[in-house]
Amino acid sequence: MAVQEQRKTGEKTVDCDILVVGGGIAGLSLASALAGRTDVLVAEAEPTLGFHTSSRSARQLIPSYGPAVIQDLTVRTLALIRALEVHLPKPVLTARSFLLVGSEESVRDRASGHMHPITPAQMMALAPELKPGHFPAAGLDTTSVGCDTDALMDYHRRRILDRGARILTGAPVRSACREAGGDSNGRWVTEAGEQSITSRVVVNAAGAWADELADLYSVRRRGLQPYRRTAAVVDVEHPLADGAPMVADADETFYYRADGNRVLVSPSESVPSAPMDARPHPGDVAALVELVNSVTTLGITGIVRSWTGLRTQTADGLPVVGYDDVVPGFFWLAGQGGYGFQTSSGLAETAAAMLQGEEPELPVAEALSPARPGL
Numbered sequence: 392m393a394v395q396e397q398r399k400t401g402e403k404t405v406d407c408d409i410l411v412v413g414g415g416i417a418g419l420s421l422a423s424a425l426a427g428r429t430d431v432l433v434a435e436a437e438p439t440l441g442f443h444t445s446s447r448s449a450r451q452l453i454p455s456y457g458p459a460v461i462q463d464l465t466v467r468t469l470a471l472i473r474a475l476e477v478h479l480p481k482p483v484l485t486a487r488s489f490l491l492v493g494s495e496e497s498v499r500d501r502a503s504g505h506m507h508p509i510t511p512a513q514m515m516a517l518a519p520e521l522k523p524g525h526f527p528a529a530g531l532d533t534t535s536v537g538c539d540t541d542a543l544m545d546y547h548r549r550r551i552l553d554r555g556a557r558i559l560t561g562a563p564v565r566s567a568c569r570e571a572g573g574d575s576n577g578r579w580v581t582e583a584g585e586q587s588i589t590s591r592v593v594v595n596a597a598g599a600w601a602d603e604l605a606d607l608y609s610v611r612r613r614g615l616q617p618y619r620r621t622a623a624v625v626d627v628e629h630p631l632a633d634g635a636p637m638v639a640d641a642d643e644t645f646y647y648r649a650d651g652n653r654v655l656v657s658p659s660e661s662v663p664s665a666p667m668d669a670r671p672h673p674g675d676v677a678a679l680v681e682l683v684n685s686v687t688t689l690g691i692t693g694i695v696r697s698w699t700g701l702r703t704q705t706a707d708g709l710p711v712v713g714y715d716d717v718v719p720g721f722f723w724l725a726g727q728g729g730y731g732f733q734t735s736s737g738l739a740e741t742a743a744a745m746l747q748g749e750e751p752e753l754p755v756a757e758a759l760s761p762a763r764p765g766l
């Protein structure tokens with residue numbers, strides 16, 4: 392991806408107020424919200440930002456997707472992104488509705504304020520590539536949008552650097568200890584790559600590695616489980632029309648959307664994985680091509696590229712955001728699952744308020760608390 396030019400500090404020991412570990416959309420959005428308000432530093436293990444899950448998404452923001460807390464965060468994120476778009480040469484968001492297809496029951500289960508039922512005839516008018524007889528019911532979310540996720544991350548990267556905050560890449564956090572005892576006045580000393588970083592607070596925005604990072608700080612894990620999800624860009628005989636909605640099966644066996652003249656497809660799988668640089672299983676993509684060709688007239692003729700990312704979730708499916716309830720100065724920002732972009736600015740705003748001792752705009756602190764039951 393095109394996110395580059397980080398500022399290196401050149402010194403062996405650096406000091407900051409808040410160290411954010413992880414340079415994906417979560418860490419970058421938060422550092423962007425904090426930059427200029429406090430001395431923040433991002434440490435990313437990889438040489439480039441967004442290398443893991445954040446460069447592997449389907450780039451769609453869907454207000455009707457997920458539990459109520461996620462939907463509220465998504466609506467707030469859309470408003471915040473629309474406000475920042477005025478600073479960009481072209482919009483980050485583009486109109487692209489979300490069409491959910493399936494049985495009466497499975498579509499009804501996903502109904503919400505943002506998704507309204509439509510008739511089979513309306514479904515066929517919106518997605519004429521669907522072969523008749525497979526999907527008796529459909530719901531439409533017209534508030535859903537596509538998102539240029541690279542441009543969004545690049546906006547946050549520039550905002551961080553422009554406000555004098557720092558980003559270190561190639562800086563894997565390998566060990567940490569508490570200076571001056573374990574009380575709330577102590578500071579963290581974190582070894583990241585060649586750097587020794589002292590900070591008042593450490594933010595865990597380490598994506599699939601969030602529980603492993605907690606181990607390094609002797610913080611109790613929160614059961615954050617990464618799940619594989621694969622996507623591919625394919626050539627098709629019959630490209631989707633301009634303005635075509637993203638189409639998803641309510642039983643989560645596939646989704647697709649236009650990608651220029653090509654089509655992005657996913658088998659929507661959720662298979663547990665260890666944290667890693669995940670890669671597609673060739674059989675999964677071949678089976679997906681067969682499935683999509685059987686239910687649509689798209690006519691997939693070849694796979695241009697395919698990739699796999701890890702969507703990391705807690706047991707209740709909600710992110711974990713807030714100060715650890717036992718270890719002082721350790722703040723969680725993890726478990727965004729399949730909602731990391733659509734909740735990014737809302738979560739960053741919430742986390743930034745908590746870190747600055749302010750009341751968050753959205754009343755989600757309790758629902759996302761690291762101390763909630765079941766984690």
Ligand SMILES: Cc1cc2nc3c(=O)[nH]c(=O)nc-3n(C[C@H](O)[C@H](O)[C@H](O)COP(=O)(O)OP(=O)(O)OC[C@H]3O[C@@H](n4cnc5c(N)ncnc54)[C@H](O)[C@@H]3O)c2cc1C
Nearest residue numbers: 413415416417436444445449450451564598700731732733
């Ligand atoms: C196929 C697929 C489709 C998706 N589609 C969508 C979508 O349409 N809309 C949406 O909202 N979401 C979508 N998602 C989910 C979204 O991509 C994720 O929720 C989001 O990218 C997670 O961001 P993150 O910053 O938490 O994680 P990451 O991007 O993985 O960032 C975490 C970073 O932490 C770094 N790190 C880890 N350990 C350390 C350490 N010890 N030291 C330093 N750095 C460390 C890693 O190198 C990594 O760069 C999709 C995901 C997948 C896989």
